[in-house]
Amino acid sequence: MRAPRLRFVYFALADENGVRSAYHQHLVIAEVLLGRVLAARAAGLRPIAPALDYAAEARATVRPPRDMFHATTLECRRWYDHDGSARAEPLTQEALAAQLVAVDGLSLEEARHRAARRSHALPAADQAWMIERRHTPLERRPLNQAEFQILAKAIEGAYRVPAGGSHVERANRQIALRVAAVLGGLLDEFAASPFTIAALSQKFSRVHLAHLRRTIVNSRQAESDSGVLLAGPKAWFAAKAARMRAEHQIGLAMSPRSFPAMRLSAYPVVAVVGGKLRTFVNGSSHGRTRSRIAGAVAAFAAIPG
Numbered sequence: 001m002r003a004p005r006l007r008f009v010y011f012a013l014a015d016e017n018g019v020r021s022a023y024h025q026h027l028v029i030a031e032v033l034l035g036r037v038l039a040a041r042a043a044g045l046r047p048i049a050p051a052l053d054y055a056a057e058a059r060a061t062v063r064p065p066r067d068m069f070h071a072t073t074l075e076c077r078r079w080y081d082h083d084g085s086a087r088a089e090p091l092t093q094e095a096l097a098a099q100l101v102a103v104d105g106l107s108l109e110e111a112r113h114r115a116a117r118r119s120h121a122l123p124a125a126d127q128a129w130m131i132e133r134r135h136t137p138l139e140r141r142p143l144n145q146a147e148f149q150i151l152a153k154a155i156e157g158a159y160r161v162p163a164g165g166s167h168v169e170r171a172n173r174q175i176a177l178r179v180a181a182v183l184g185g186l187l188d189e190f191a192a193s194p195f196t197i198a199a200l201s202q203k204f205s206r207v208h209l210a211h212l213r214r215t216i217v218n219s220r221q222a223e224s225d226s227g228v229l230l231a232g233p234k235a236w237f238a239a240k241a242a243r244m245r246a247e248h249q250i251g252l253a254m255s256p257r258s259f260p261a262m263r264l265s266a267y268p269v270v271a272v273v274g275g276k277l278r279t280f281v282n283g284s285s286h287g288r289t290r291s292r293i294a295g296a297v298a299a300f301a302a303i304p305g
Contacts, residue, residue, distance in 0.1 A: 006034055006179065008158055009171040019162045026157025027172070033151040034179060039140035041186060046129055046142060048183070050191040053145040059120040060090065060130040074119035089131065092124040152194035155179055159197055177203050184208035188215060 008027040011020045040047040063086060069076035077099065078090045091099065093115045100111035115121050122130065133142050143151060159176040161169040180200040184207035191208070193201040 005038070006175065007031060008175055009168050011168055023157065023160075023162050026154045030151060030154035030158050030179070033143060033147060033154065036139065036141055037143060037151070037183070037186065040136070040142040043136075043140050045132065045136065045140070046188075047186050048143045048148050049126070049129060050145055050148050050187070050194070051189075052126060052130065056120075056122065056126070057130050057134065057144065060122055060127045061134055063087075063090070074114065074121070078119055078121050090127070091121060092127050093119075093121040094124050096121045149194060151183075156195060156197050156200060159200060176200060180204040181207040185211045187211070 008031060010024055010027060037047045063079050064075075066076065066080055066084065066086070069079075074096065078087075078096055080086055093112070096119060097108070097111040097115040100106045100114060101108055104111075106114070121127075129142070133144070136142070155176050158172050161172050177199065180195060180203040184204040187208060188211075190212065193204045193208075195201040195204055
């Protein structure tokens with residue numbers, strides 16, 4: 001199956017060292033990296049991992065010499081067996097935690113905490129993705145954190161069309177918005193918008209949040225179907241885990257940390273005057289009673305998400 005392709009519109013003439021030449025470079029970078037994203041998706045791969053960088057890839061694929069570690073450290077146990085023999089692949093967080101439970105007698109909770117906090121072990125899904133990415137041909141290799149950021153900057157560069165070409169401007173801005181929406185729909189884990197341009201950021205975030213919500217609906221349906229069809233407890237728990245994970249991602253997306261901090265040009269002062277609670281901004285009263293404040297708080301609390 002061939003991956004779909006997306007092309008920007010180029011100026012007919014461009015000076016080799018002019019503004020349009022630099023603009024065309026953004027278009028080329030965006031097309032090449034987006035082509036890799038779509039090809040990876042078509043091949044059934046996770047197309048983007050915004051949280052995994054080159055350092056994580058090295059820690060998952062490059063075995064360090066054994067004499068770099070003391071034999072009791074988790075990093076040594078991650079790469080080497082108890083007899084000193086090297087592992088073909090490092091232990092994942094799950095495998096390392098299981099070993100800490102079986103060998104060291106730790107509780108599962110403590111073992112998971114140590115594997116995640118005191119070693120460079122990756123979750124099994126992330127490590128498998130890293131190893132597979134390393135062996136995937138470049139034309140369909142998924143993007144890691146750095147490459148995703150390069151793609152976002154190139155798309156922003158495509159959105160900022162140099163003056164002088166009305167058709168090019170309209171076409172490429174629409175294409176850039178479409179690409180931002182496509183990227184938002186490809187990420188199954190919550191990711192903050194990589195864009196600094198408001199229009200691109202809003203498009204990405206809106207589609208991304210809708211995609212995460214659809215994931216919850218689909219996983220709930222799968223959970224229900226697995227119970228109805230008596231597919232077995234394993235299928236039911238897998239569907240339930242998928243739903244819980246999707247709901248966790250929605251929680252991250254709706255977290256206050258995901259939204260820019262509000263900057264107030266004036267700070268309100270609240271005081272009781274004549275038995276009523278009033279708010280003063282720059283000396284002016286905004287006579288807001290307790291009931292109105294309670295109504296506003298209730299309305300805010302009723303916002304979905």
